[in-house]
Amino acid sequence: MRKFDRRHFIRAGVFAAAATLLPKLAAAGETSRIKVAIVGCGRSGIRAAKYLMMDGRARIVSVSDVFEDIALRMRDAMRAESKKYPDSGGRFDVPDSRVFSGLDCYLKAASTDADLLVLATPPAFRMREFEAAISSKKHAFLEKPICVDSTQCRKMRELSRRAKELGLTAIVGLQRRYHAGYREAMKRLHDGQIGKILSAQCFWMLPNYDGMDLKTPPGFDPLELEYQLKNWAVFVWASGDHIVEQQIHNLDIMQWGLARPPKFVNGIGGRGVDLPMPEYGNRFSHFAVDFDYGDGLRMQAFCRQEPGTTHLVLERFVGTEGIMDTNLFSRQFIRGKVDWEAPRAPNCHAVMFSELLDSIERAKAINTIDEVLDSNMLAISGRLSAYSGIKFKYEWAEKRSKESLVPNDLKFGKLPVAPLAVPGKYKLV
Numbered sequence: 001m002r003k004f005d006r007r008h009f010i011r012a013g014v015f016a017a018a019a020t021l022l023p024k025l026a027a028a029g030e031t032s033r034i035k036v037a038i039v040g041c042g043r044s045g046i047r048a049a050k051y052l053m054m055d056g057r058a059r060i061v062s063v064s065d066v067f068e069d070i071a072l073r074m075r076d077a078m079r080a081e082s083k084k085y086p087d088s089g090g091r092f093d094v095p096d097s098r099v100f101s102g103l104d105c106y107l108k109a110a111s112t113d114a115d116l117l118v119l120a121t122p123p124a125f126r127m128r129e130f131e132a133a134i135s136s137k138k139h140a141f142l143e144k145p146i147c148v149d150s151t152q153c154r155k156m157r158e159l160s161r162r163a164k165e166l167g168l169t170a171i172v173g174l175q176r177r178y179h180a181g182y183r184e185a186m187k188r189l190h191d192g193q194i195g196k197i198l199s200a201q202c203f204w205m206l207p208n209y210d211g212m213d214l215k216t217p218p219g220f221d222p223l224e225l226e227y228q229l230k231n232w233a234v235f236v237w238a239s240g241d242h243i244v245e246q247q248i249h250n251l252d253i254m255q256w257g258l259a260r261p262p263k264f265v266n267g268i269g270g271r272g273v274d275l276p277m278p279e280y281g282n283r284f285s286h287f288a289v290d291f292d293y294g295d296g297l298r299m300q301a302f303c304r305q306e307p308g309t310t311h312l313v314l315e316r317f318v319g320t321e322g323i324m325d326t327n328l329f330s331r332q333f334i335r336g337k338v339d340w341e342a343p344r345a346p347n348c349h350a351v352m353f354s355e356l357l358d359s360i361e362r363a364k365a366i367n368t369i370d371e372v373l374d375s376n377m378l379a380i381s382g383r384l385s386a387y388s389g390i391k392f393k394y395e396w397a398e399k400r401s402k403e404s405l406v407p408n409d410l411k412f413g414k415l416p417v418a419p420l421a422v423p424g425k426y427k428l429v
Contacts, residue, residue, distance in 0.1 A: 033090060034360055037062035037098075037109040039129060040120035041074035044143045044173070048118045049078050051353040053091040058116070058357060060092045064109045066121070066229060068101035075099050103410055110136040116169075116360060119143060122232040123240055124406045127152045127159070130170070134162050139169040139360050141353075145248045145376050146172055146369065148240035150401035153377055160369035169359040171352070172372040174252050178352040181332040181342030182253070185324060189257050194319030194336055200258065200299040202250035205312045209275065209285060209305045210234075210242060222278040225415045234281025236418065237405040241283040243269075243386070244379040247303040251382075252375035253315040253326060254291075254299055261374065262291035262299065262394045269386030271420060272306055278417040289382035291394075301382060389423030402429045 036058050038045045045063075052058040060078065065071035075094050082092035100108035106125070109117060110132040119129045120143040127147055133140040140163075147153045163170045176182045189197075211233035220227050232238035239245040267289035275285065286304040293299065315326045322336015328348075333341040359366040381397040407415065 033057060033059040034116055034357055035059055035061045035112075035114045036116045036118060037064065037112055037114035038074070038118045038120065039064045039106045039109050040118075040122075040143070041065040041070045042120065044120035045118065046074060046078070047349070048120060048141065048143075048173075048353070049074070049092075050081060051349055052118075052357075053078070053082055053085065054350070055353060055357055056085075056091070057361065059090055060094060061114055062098040062100065062109050062112050063094055064100040064105035066101060066103055066105060068099070071099050071101050071105075103412075106132055110138060115139060116141065116356075122229065122238045123148050123245060124232075124238045127155055130156065130159050130163075133170075134159055134166065134168065137166055137168065141171055141173065141356055142369075143173045144252075144372065145240060145244050145379065146372055147376055148237070148244060148380070149403045149405045150377070150380060150397055151404040152406070153373055153380065153398070156369060156373055160367060160373070163369070164365065164367055167363065167365045168367075169356065169365055170367045170369050171356045171359065172368050173352065174249060174368075174372060174375075175348040175352050176249060176253060176326075176328055177256070177368070178355060179328065179332075179348035180345035180351075182326055182328075182348075184342055185326050185332045185334070186256055188334060188340060189317060189324055190259075193322065193334055193338055193340070194317060194324050195321030197258065197297065197317055197319050199297065199318045200254055200316065201318075202247070202254055202299075202301050202315045203312045204247045204250050204303040205310060206305045207309050207311050208307055209272070209280070210246065211281065212307075214279065223414055223417060225410065225412050228281075228415060228417075231281065234283055236281070236283050237407070239283065240380065240405070241287075241383050242305055243284075243287045243289075243301075243303055243383050244376070246305075247287075247301060248375055248379050249328075250303070250313075250315055251301060251378045252372065254301070255371070255375040255378060257315075257317055258293065258297075258299065260293065261398070262378070263294045264292040264391060265381045265385045265394050265397065266290045266292070266391035267382045267385035268389070268423070269383075277420060282417050282420050284386065284421070287382060287386050289385060291378065291382075301378075384428060387421035387423065387426045388428050389426070390428060392428070 082088040106129045116139045117133045118141045123145045215230040228235045269284045269287040272285045289301045291299040317324045324334045326332040
């Protein structure tokens with residue numbers, strides 16, 4: 001079976017097709033361009049850099065990564081990428097002096113004269129990076145998810161308030177929010193086209209374990225920070241587990257549609273027995289969570305990353321007058337008293353970065369942090385319930401859980417790995 005994951009669609013052809021969708025400011029001088037610092041030089045950082053260069057209103061002035069070789073590799077690749085544009089120097093200008101590395105690289109990026117920080121490191125670092133952006137009065141693009149535990153979530157709400165007070169744009173990279181088909185589907189849902197919502201389900205099931213292709217530094221040791229950062233997707237402290245890091249896409253659609261928090265959360269989950277620890281981290285390979293909204297309304301979320309299994313990515317709302325299905329990789333439609341199907345939509349990544357730059361240019365100060373935190377907390381609460389095997393009030397996870405996954409003082413060297421969560425034994429705090 002062919003490997004298939006959410007990154008399968010990020011291809012050079014997609015970028016080329018998207019180029020025609022974006023406004024161009026051909027006459028804009030270099031000084032009018034929005035200066036951008038990229039923090040995190042993996043897939044998400046590279047994707048953001050490509051779209052921002054494509055737009056023509058931005059100039060990338062800095063790249064940062066905890067590992068210097070990765071930062072330099074991205075700098076060189078993006079410098080070559082920029083040469084396809086006649087004004088390449090105006091879109092990408094990163095000398096050696098603005099290539100930063102180390103665990104504090106985000107602080108170095110924040111100290112530049114950039115207008116916008118693109119925060120695309122592992123999710124565990126999003127909170128401290130966003131705080132640095134606000135402290136330096138810079139706009140921010142935050143790759144999802146934006147927190148990995150309840151403690152970070154509450155801190156992020158405070159940071160969001162501060163960003164609003166300063167008039168800063170802060171947009172989160174959940175691309176479905178910028179998809180014309182999804183936007184129209186949600187309008188129809190909220191207008192009552194499928195009637196009263198009776199139930200909802202979402203699925204993010206992949207026939208591969210994300211992170212299966214381990215990156216092993218010389219003399220690798222899974223109990224070393226370097227190993228865990230290079231393979232962050234398989235470690236709970238860094239990723240929040242795949243229900244948080246990946247299924248947040250699904251859960252954000254559920255939150256968008258239902259527009260209120262659940263009352264109770266009850267989840268199960270586990271890990272394939274053939275995934276050795278700690279080499280392949282300490283996260284689960286599958287989850288199933290029931291969210292009880294009261295009045296008979298339930299939402300179920302299923303996610304799985306296991307080789308040889310069936311692929312399915314889908315969101316569904318069932319109402320008294322119809323059913324609505326949404327899927328970024330195929331189509332969005334309603335079947336019921338009134339049928340509807342979305343036409344082909346512009347590339348939603350292109351739209352997202354265009355709206356980001358619009359917000360900065362026109363001082364709109366768009367901030368999507370709070371709504372994304374609601375979705376992020378659905379994922380965190382589902383993980384907590386599946387790990388513990390305990391049904392609890394959602395409000396407890398959101399407002400009172402004291403779980404804090406990220407070590408306060410990270411430094412290179414040994415970093416113990418928490419044991420695999422065992423339902424019935426994992427303690428909620």
